[in-house]
Amino acid sequence: FFKPSVGRRSLELASKINTKVELENPKVVTMTQLAPGEKKVFCRCWQSGTFPLCDGAHMKHNEATGDNVGPLIISNPKPSK
């Protein structure tokens, strides 16, 4: 897809998302688990300084590009007593 949107200073050619995280890795897949009752916030903008966890970097990215990406929040149910 090609949709120049000069107003927002960004071209929407198909372009890379990740320009920071493990660039030498052919595919960055994260495998993890959460204990019962545990909560984690995961980055989906690939700009976080604490990747794979979110550090709020998506806000700066969205402002610079007019994007609307946000994190994935996993909060596991507490173990039933």
Add this chain to the structure above:
Amino acid sequence: FFKPSVGRRSLELASKINTKVELENPKVVTMTQLAPGEKKVFCRCWQSGTFPLCDGAHMKHNEATGDNVGPLIISNPKPSK
């Protein structure tokens, strides 16, 4: 950052990541939980047809752009018997 890489037909201006998912939503945040023993694969390339879950769309994206993004796999420990 501006790093034209004409060889891969993509410009690396700061550009949007999400061109498909809930475009009318100012910020797409996903909140979910997994039961003990449950496993889910979450999309981080914003191209999946089954967003927020991964459908493998990152492979086509990586090929088209030279990117290296992959999914987030959460597999919760099974409840101890």
